[in-house]
Each structure stands twice: as structure tokens, then as C-alpha cells.
Amino acid sequence: MPQKTNALNEFYFVYCAARTLDKPLHELIRQPDIKRRWLELDARARSAAFHRGHDEEHALFIEKLGFVPFIRAKGNPALPTIHEFFSGPRPITSPFSIVWGNCFNPLRIVHDFQTEAEVETINSALGEQTPIRWWCSGPNGRPCYLFGQFLWEIKPSEISATERELRLLFLAAVKRERSKFERLEHVFSDERDVPTREPIAETVQFLVWRRDEGKCVKCGSQERLEYDHIIPVSRGGSNTARNIQLLCEQCNRQKGNRV
Secondary structure, eight states, rough: OOEEESSTOHHHOETTEEEHHHHHHHHHHTTTTTHHHHHHHHHHHHHHHTTHHHHHHHHHIIIIIHHHHHHHHHOOOOBBBBHHHHHSSSSSOSSSEEEEEETTTTEHHHHEEEHHHHHHHHHHHHTTTTTTESSOTTSSOOOOOTTTTEEEOOOOOGOOOOHHHHHHHHHHHHHHHHHHHHHHHHHHHHHHHHSOOOOOHHHHHHHHHHHHTTTTTTTTOOOOOEESSSSGGTTOOOOOSSGGEEHHHHHHHHHHTOO
């Protein structure tokens, strides 16, 4: 079964020519040889670690093309994160690019979706119709696919699967993920929905005690008696004498939340 990854993190942005982006960031993202220049300076810095000139040039390059643009990109409405973009209105209609970068790596385009057919492949993947390969090697060295709003890394035994088989695997993985959160939502919504229990009025306690003759209605014990709601409060039961009975502690625990 494919495994969901957190690879689409905060270091991925969406660049769209239709959005207004300040000129320096626009030129940086579209600079074709940025990665080559970055790798050249990085290699020079590593091979000449004690050469002050190389170190300073490398540091300036990091500051100019890495740290500063990344800080300006974060929170920029013209460069939404990939998660924000994929969670937005669909279908996507405009061409766009996926941009990656951080404080120590220059912002650069890593995926381009410029033609109508390319944009349609993204819509198909986000709509859980057809998975598309995102990376050849993911966090664990296996292919990653975009399906729904997440990246999924497949297992070694699934690498040779056909396109139809992959879709079925991803549909099963998405269903499993949703079921897990639906169960959690159900558990915690039940806890939130439990009404605040009001104390049983003394007059009601007296009536119940006299009616049940001061003993457990199940086993007749007169030890460790408790006032039990026949229909639990969590299910809408009231604090009236008709809905309350005397049970010993043991019988009450055995009954639990059952009616």
C-alpha cells in the first residue's frame, strides 16, 4: 500500500505568471542558469575551504539568492505554498510552476505545467482520477506520485504495477487515510457532544430510594449503591425518577453505557 509523505512542505511555492510578483523574485525564479551557478560556487567553496575570497563569494551568493528571496517568498500572496494552491478552487485553469527553495538553496522551478494538457494532468491527479509521477526517488528512494492533495511513495513490490493497478492502490490508500480520520472525528465529537451532567435533585433521589427500597434493582445488594440513569445522559436521558434506578457499583459498571 502506498505511504503518504510530508514531502510537499513549506519549501514549495506555486509561481503563476498571471499573479503580480515583484521584479527581483520574478527574474530570480526565471533565471535559467541559477542552479548551475549555485553548484559551481558550492563546489569551489568545498574544494577551497580555507580560501577567504571563495568563502565570502559563496556566503554573499547564499544571502543574495538563497536567504533573502526565501524570506521574501514566505507569506507572499503571489507565491502560495503548494498545499494552499492544491487546496484552493478547482479545476486549475491557469499555467503554473512549482518553485522550491530555502535559506541555503536558491528558489528555482522544479516542475512546470504550462500547456493545457499538463494542467489537465494535475487536475486529474488532484481529482483522484489518474496519479502522476512526481519524483523518481522519494524520501525512501522509491518513486513518488501525486494523487489527491498528497504525495505517496510506493513500495518496491508496487513499482511494476500498471497505471490501472496504481490507481486502485492509491484509491485504497486514500480511503484508508480518510477512514482513520473519520473514526477519530467520531470518537472526539462524541466526547464534545456529551452534555454537562446536572446533579440529581434530592427530591428525585428520595423518590427513587423509596421506590427501589434502598437496594440494587439487579442483585438486591444494599452495599455501595449508586443512582443510575436507565437512558444515559449522553443519549438524552433525563434526571427524572422514571429514568433513574438504584444499582450497586458492580452492576452499574457491568451495565456501562448500555440502555
